[in-house]
């Protein structure tokens with residue numbers, strides 16, 4: 001049965017109707033006419049995969065990745081970069097509209113690289129095959145390379161089989177010098193990895209959270225700020241857009257005096273913001289990341305920053321200093337209602353909310369906007385070729 005795709009949903013999937021029921025079909029484009037295999041059939045909706053493209057949309061282009069049709073990673077490689085940017089703006093604007101936020105985002109900052117931009121890959125290993133899961137399934141798609149990743153990561157992927165891992169997970173991270181850290185989670189005994197070490201710029205191997213070779217961290221450099229990043233600390237996956245994010249943080253904290261940097265990771269944003277400020281306090285839950293952050297302030301010659309290891313939810317009502325600016329850069333789940341209320345009770349002049357998940361950002365904005373107004377809103381194309389997008393919002397107290 002044929003389905004005409006009428007629009008994209010918030011996950012970058014095409015939406016059509018089959019027998020009056022909504023059907024989501026990943027890897028389709030509005031205007032496509034496709035036949036489908038039904039993968040999930042619920043009362044109110046179905047999810048299908050493309051069986052055949054009967055008539056391609058004018059918006060469709062050939063995806064340059066050989067694994068595109070199966071891999072669950074990139075969702076938007078089959079439309080042009082400018083159409084993908086438009087999609088991201090529309091997606092955020094329609095979420096804002098749904099909760100009656102009248103402001104519209106007009107700007108999205110482009111990434112200078114559409115491939116080879118990612119500094120991290122998480123690969124699944126199943127029965128000795130290494131790759132990604134298919135969309136919405138645990139079927140493994142074996143891969144030899146991932147076009148959006150750093151070329152040095154790709155060179156290493158081809159040789160990973162020497163590790164002899166049958167089942168588990170392998171994460172590869174790279175830094176500005178293309179040094180590589182290999183993070184392995186598996187119960188299998190590792191094969192001889194000497195050839196990998198001799199051939200590639202591997203500076204550390206960690207297996208099941210134990211260091212087995214080299215160092216368990218690397219040094220990252222963005223905009224001439226230096227950061228120690230432990231193997232399990234967060235760092236933005238796109239260094240090119242991370243640089244643009246730093247520029248924004250610097251610009252919008254220029255006149256801030258006391259900054260609270262919640263969800264601070266290895267201290268990046270607080271450190272970037274602390275140039276002219278009196279004081280920065282950063283809060284982060286991962287102990288390694290906080291150790292990194294406290295070293296990073298010294299690396300960057302800062303005396304006015306302090307980073308503490310805590311759960312934001314547990315510490316927020318104990319923070320008594322007065323801040324004029326708060327940076328919020330939470331994980332995808334966003335900020336809880338209780339934490340937002342505590343923050344709002346403190347009547348902090350400016351909130352800078354950075355988010356990689358528009359759904360939770362918009363949910364949180366619907367609370368914040370009772371006391372604040374948006375003074376700047378831009379998107380950043382941090383995750384090129386995927387449906388994901390980073391948001392940067394500056395809010396001023398009413």
Ligand SMILES: C[S@@+](CC[C@H](N)C(=O)[O-])C[C@H]1O[C@@H](n2cnc3c(N)ncnc32)[C@H](O)[C@@H]1O
Nearest residue numbers: 234263264265268284285286311312329330331
């Ligand atoms: C999106 S990252 C941002 C990190 C940092 N701002 C940066 O740009 O590198 C979110 C961070 O929040 C931390 N995190 C998650 N839940 C937390 C919590 N309840 N309290 C404090 N930090 C948390 C994560 O470990 C992660 O480092």
